[in-house]
Amino acid sequence: RARVCVGTARPRGGGCGARSRRSERTARDTVTMGPASAAVRSRAVVVGGGFVGLATALHLQRAGKHVTLLEAGPDVGGRHSASNGNAGTFAFYANVPVQRPGLWKEAPGMIMSRKGALRLVPDPHLLRMVPWAAGALASCSPAEVRKTSLALGTLLRLAEDGYRDAWSYAGVDVDAPMGVYAPTPESRADAFAARKGYILLQRDVTSASSAAAAALRREGLGPGLKMEALDGVGVRELEPLLSDRAVRGGAWWFEDGWFLRHPEALLRAMRDGFVARGGEVRCGSGGYVRFVRALDVPGDPRSAVRVTTSDGVYLDAGTVVIAAGAHSKQLAEQCGDAVPLDTERGYSVQWAPNKKNVFETDAREEPLLTRPVCSSEGGFIVTPMSGGVRSAGLVELGGLNAGPVASRFEQLDAETRALFSFRSTKNEDSFARLGARDGEKDWLGFRPTLPDALPVLGPSSRVPGVLYAFGHQHIGWTLGGITGRVVADLATGKTPEVDLAPFSARRFRGKPWWPYS
Numbered sequence: 001r002a003r004v005c006v007g008t009a010r011p012r013g014g015g016c017g018a019r020s021r022r023s024e025r026t027a028r029d030t031v032t033m034g035p036a037s038a039a040v041r042s043r044a045v046v047v048g049g050g051f052v053g054l055a056t057a058l059h060l061q062r063a064g065k066h067v068t069l070l071e072a073g074p075d076v077g078g079r080h081s082a083s084n085g086n087a088g089t090f091a092f093y094a095n096v097p098v099q100r101p102g103l104w105k106e107a108p109g110m111i112m113s114r115k116g117a118l119r120l121v122p123d124p125h126l127l128r129m130v131p132w133a134a135g136a137l138a139s140c141s142p143a144e145v146r147k148t149s150l151a152l153g154t155l156l157r158l159a160e161d162g163y164r165d166a167w168s169y170a171g172v173d174v175d176a177p178m179g180v181y182a183p184t185p186e187s188r189a190d191a192f193a194a195r196k197g198y199i200l201l202q203r204d205v206t207s208a209s210s211a212a213a214a215a216l217r218r219e220g221l222g223p224g225l226k227m228e229a230l231d232g233v234g235v236r237e238l239e240p241l242l243s244d245r246a247v248r249g250g251a252w253w254f255e256d257g258w259f260l261r262h263p264e265a266l267l268r269a270m271r272d273g274f275v276a277r278g279g280e281v282r283c284g285s286g287g288y289v290r291f292v293r294a295l296d297v298p299g300d301p302r303s304a305v306r307v308t309t310s311d312g313v314y315l316d317a318g319t320v321v322i323a324a325g326a327h328s329k330q331l332a333e334q335c336g337d338a339v340p341l342d343t344e345r346g347y348s349v350q351w352a353p354n355k356k357n358v359f360e361t362d363a364r365e366e367p368l369l370t371r372p373v374c375s376s377e378g379g380f381i382v383t384p385m386s387g388g389v390r391s392a393g394l395v396e397l398g399g400l401n402a403g404p405v406a407s408r409f410e411q412l413d414a415e416t417r418a419l420f421s422f423r424s425t426k427n428e429d430s431f432a433r434l435g436a437r438d439g440e441k442d443w444l445g446f447r448p449t450l451p452d453a454l455p456v457l458g459p460s461s462r463v464p465g466v467l468y469a470f471g472h473q474h475i476g477w478t479l480g481g482i483t484g485r486v487v488a489d490l491a492t493g494k495t496p497e498v499d500l501a502p503f504s505a506r507r508f509r510g511k512p513w514w515p516y517s
Helices: 051-062 103-112 130-138 142-156 159-170 208-221 232-238 263-276 329-334 406-418 473-491
Strands: 043-047 066-071 118-120 198-201 228-230 251-254 280-283 289-296 305-309 314-317 319-322 342-350 373-375 380-385 388-397 443-449 456-459 466-470
Touching: 043 051, 043 305, 043 314, 051 066, 051 159, 051 263, 051 319, 051 466, 051 473, 066 263, 103 118, 142 208, 142 473, 159 263, 159 473, 198 232, 228 232, 232 251, 263 280, 289 329, 305 319, 319 473, 342 406, 342 473, 380 406, 388 406, 443 473, 456 473, 466 473
Parallel strands: 043 066, 043 319, 066 280, 118 388, 198 373, 319 466
Antiparallel strands: 198 251, 228 251, 289 305, 305 314, 342 388, 342 443, 373 380, 380 388, 456 466
16 A cells, blocks of 8 residues: 655655555545534644644644644654754745756756765656756746745745744744753753844855845845845954855845754744644654545535544544645645655754854854854855754755765765864864764755745645645745744635735646646
8 A cells, every 4th residue: 555654754664655546546536424513624634743834733723723733753843854954044035046047057067066065866766856857947047036036035024923923822932942942951041043143155245146146035025134245354254263265255144034043942842832732743653644535525515624644543624734845745646736846855964062163152262153154155054053063955856765875964064164264273273163073963854845946835726625835945944834824824714915826736737847737
């Protein structure tokens, strides 16, 4: 029997790529039942326990739904999750996609370079990615890039506001200490959020390409965006230990940027707030979804949906949200929507915490790093987290089943060290400030990606009551709150505050590169 993965956990005897006739059932295969009770109508099931799923569950709960959260991994927020090992940056400024005019010329060189941010994994899945790749290249025209940037801007403008009600409902204050959720006893007094800005290094901040991207950011995000061009001297004033090579092209400085000191801490706090409010969490086999089907209720036009998990339990609800990230594709197919969802594999490495490599240090000593710094050329972000400095990023194509490539961890390690100027100060080599890399925290995650860099957000084509909330690419943590608020509006019959047309699952129909719709 085919199984549909949620999270990255793989059940015995099968994986996300397994298929059978039974797995290809669509919305036309329904289950007949008697009149649905009001209790069933008031229930909601959210598939996926990352930031998008958790925020959605809280918003639905706040709207009066009785919510069950399903997570195929061993726990919500664990290391299997794409929400766990990321850079932690709240990327409200990230409306400009990686796709850009001329990318098709640059891609081969990026792939062949040993230090390239984009690589391919030798895996049979690459053949299945050909339509996705064709769609990504088709999205590189100036008109398509602008279309994506403006659409993402409608969500990103509301990104932090979208979380506020969910956090408040869960009893979470991101500006308060992490307490028991902190990664170390020494960091319990640290707040979840560190509001210290964000530096986006450029090859040349004065170039036409950098200026064009900046113009799209401002157009998409509005006049409230605080974004300043810095030369190398300006960058060094903020981060004195960055190397000459790192700062030579200048940077864009986002004064209002902020980041999570430990993403897992916020995930667990949100989970506990959800449970305290009466929410149910099912993990492992009980959270691993096999089928999503419409319920056929004779004489009752209202919708109901049945979710069947791998332990044989079925859950009936008026609303089912597919928020399973990179593992959402087969569930969407069961609900009548063939979408070109795939994954951009990403890596992170982390150094063991010491008082010299984190931002809170003795006032007489210069911390290695105070805020996140992104190397746009290298394709990674370095963040001074409470659990130690973390470097996260890179893009790798090769699907969900191939294991991590060891050389990518070493690449991140070397590129991160090259970002800093390790010169002797006070008879001590500042190279030691980074400390030893903690190999136990080497991490591979799966970003859910669609060719046009936009998520799928909105109703299923064929199963009333099923709502989609997946495909957020590199900014799932950032967009989780507003995604959840939009889903809750749809589930309660309200008109969402953003135009959902650009995010429809049906937008791929008729595309010459996508023959499966």
